[in-house]
Amino acid sequence: MAATWSTDELLAGFGAEIIKWQVEGFGRRKIAALIQQMTDRPCSEHAVRRALVRLASQIQGSDASDRPKVKIIKEEDPFEEEPIESLIERRVEASKRKIAKAKKHHIRVELPYEPMGIMVFGDPHVDNEGCDWDALRRHVTLAAETDGVLAACVGDIQDNWIGRLARIYADSSVTAANGWRLSEWMFQQLDWIAVVGGNHDAWANGPGVDPMAWLSERTRVMCYAPDEIRVQIGWEDSREAEPVNWILRHDFGGRSWYHPTHGPHKEAMLDGRCHLLTAGHIHQWGQLTTEQRHGRVAHAIRVRGYKRNDTYARAKGFFEQNFGESALVVIDPRREGPGRISVHWDLKRGCEFLTFLRQAA
Ligand SMILES: [Fe+2]
Known part of the structure; x- marks a missing residue:
């Protein structure tokens, strides 16, 4: 029996189809059954789910590797937090006064x-x-x-x-x-x-x-x-x-x-x-x-x-x-x-x- 479809293989072979089927209202189970029927190779609902997550993140742009780069220069005024030793010293004095x-x-x-x-x-x-x-x-x-x-x-x-x-x-x-x-x-x-x-x-x-x-x-x-x-x-x-x-x-x-x-x-x-x-x-x-x-x-x-x-x-x-x-x-x-x-x-x-x-x- 042929090996089960992996997520990477599904994305490479059926990425566009999976998006199209989901837009048409197909559920994960139905998509998996369709691919299995078309290829005579087992396809799990779980593999389809992971493929859908990857496709969604690509669509939302989190995978920004192929997007044009924009150079951003962040300008900040230099700011230094109070040193932790000084903060603790002040808390010691304040608690002494409270006591x-x-x-x-x-x-x-x-x-x-x-x-x-x-x-x-x-x-x-x-x-x-x-x-x-x-x-x-x-x-x-x-x-x-x-x-x-x-x-x-x-x-x-x-x-x-x-x-x-x-x-x-x-x-x-x-x-x-x-x-x-x-x-x-x-x-x-x-x-x-x-x-x-x-x-x-x-x-x-x-x-x-x-x-x-x-x-x-x-x-x-x-x-x-x-x-x-x-x-x-x-x-x-x-x-x-x-x-x-x-x-x-x-x-x-x-x-x-x-x-x-x-x-x-x-x-x-x-x-x-x-x-x-x-x-x-x-x-x-x-x-x-x-x-x-x-x-x-x-x-x-x-x-x-x-x-x-x-x-x-x-x-x-x-x-x-x-x-x-x-x-x-x-x-x-x-x-x-x-x-x-x-x-x-x-x-x-x-x-x-x-x-x-x-x-x-
Ligand atoms: Fe009273």
Whole structure:
């Protein structure tokens, strides 16, 4: 039996015919059968396919060997890329700066060795129509008028509705501009030891711009971070006294059907260094105080915030609590054990307790 047609032989013997048959609509199998019939020599469909590919590339001009040559002179301005060593050196410096920047999330402060309080404000949402401004103003005034009280906030200072949610501004009599004025007022009234941003605050950010950071810098906020601040409170003139380690976040991951402090308490168990963990975000309040394996009494706290008659919460079926907008954390550095830190949900009573401790000191 004769050998099968090779692709080269098909191109040499039937190149023009194969193109003609394909133009007439013949498929590969039919072309192969036709050649086999005409030559009494086996021709495979595969050989026809390869011949068609070669013919197509010749037609499209990729086989430019027989085309007239055109002389092209390419003119370029000389350009040299940055040497790779220099590029890497710059990346090393940039990453060092980025790593060093994390220090802004860790602060150590020294306070007088005497009883003091931190009013931990829950999500204010100052520009929300349902922000309980009566309570918020009362609590700010109380903190301002009580000696020895510093302030902190767990974030969501404003709503900052964006995107499709911006339609909610239609239900509010607070303009976006007035929202910023209300935030500024709050930050000017008290000595804020630490403020973190919430998810709502992050919505106001643009490339390279964090308006809450800018506002913090021009008011009485000592330390602001968009997500987390770890504070170590040491004691002036009494460096041997144990510091208080505190983590302030908008939220700690982890939810429980049984208790709103599951997230911060889980962190208290894992962290091993903390005495105080404060969060907001889910608009529910609670406190879980216990002695951890590392021997420290840790207080995991979630404050409720000031949003009332929350349409979103009602739509989702969350029940609305009445208390716990903020908490007063009283620290008496002279004591040890469970009495060193006490958490007060009746803010007025807490302030009275702090005043009593300071007078007795
Ligand atoms: Fe919130």
